[in-house]
């Protein structure tokens with residue numbers, strides 16, 4: 001076998017769902033990966049370390065330019081998903097971009113961003129999202145060849161454990177109930193992060209900054225209302241699964257600092273104001289007859305995302321770009337059938353037995 005030229009991808013929070021998804025597929029097709037982890041303990045870190053050509057660096061990202069220099073040294077590609085647990089996300093996000101620039105070898109820098117709703121309409125910013133948008137703007141100003149991915153809601157947020165917002169609560173009669181502030185008919189973007197982030201990112205790296213410099217790409221493959229999500233679970237599990245819209249998110253367990261404000265923001269932004277999940281104009285193409293644009297993920301009164309084109313009505317969906325990047329995506333029904341019961345059993349639950 002001839003020696004193949006290899007590129008090195010630098011990633012942070014390597015054990016997170018987004019980064020781990022990329023590392024698994026990147027290693028499988030021959031990339032080298034250098035990944036920062038908060039801790040080498042745990043099954044995901046052990047799994048990643050066992051993969052070919054994956055090197056993990058343990059250490060904190062907070063005030064740690066030395067680690068960042070080591071991370072990017074000689075790397076050609078970077079996927080950066082900052083997380084709030086690691087410390088000040090804006091400071092870390094900026095420092096990482098500075099370090100990537102200093103390295104001088106980065107050909108494509110992909111940052112996992114999220115919107116600041118206050119920039120796009122009469123909406124409050126969600127604290128854990130707006131900081132990522134601040135970092136995005138910093139990366140743009142630095143002049144790195146860059147692309148910004150926006151993750152939809154993870155399928156595997158769902159659990160029957162009492163975590164806020166995405167608890168599928170097991171009822172005494174064996175059915176499930178999901179209670180959340182989203183309107184019953186609100187179109188929401190979904191993503192099977194572990195299954196589909198990696199392959200989509202690989203394709204973005206293959207296309208390169210020639211195609212994607214400066215772009216925002218929605219990482220979502222499926223748009224479903226809360227009722228449609230419950231119907232998918234119901235078909236998959238062969239049980240009754242119902243959705244109930246509630247104004248307040250129940251907090252039954254201890255949650256990390258800052259998460260309460262995020263949840264309260266979600267109650268207002270999506271529950272009361274019915275804002276679109278992705279407010280940016282590029283994710284909300286104009287609907288027929290509307291100069292202002294009513295996108296597929298529009299909030300109040302949004303259209304179905306159909307546009308009048310020269311050849312008639314063309315479908316304009318927020319999922320189009322991701323589906324073009326990667327056709328093997330996993331939908332909610334498959335997730336609920338194949339993965340949800342396995343994850344639940346791993347969490348010590350036995351309703352599926």
Ligand code: NAD
Nearest residue numbers: 013015016017018019038082083084085086151152153154
């Ligand atoms: P994750 O939630 O799967 O994992 C979090 C990572 O943080 C783990 O690697 C963990 O080891 C690490 N960590 C835990 N404690 C830490 C500490 N004290 N210091 C440093 N690191 C620590 O990660 P993910 O899902 O890949 O990324 C999370 C990000 O994705 C969040 O910023 C979130 O806002 C964003 N996001 C999530 C969703 C969703 O539906 N869940 C949707 C869009 C965006």
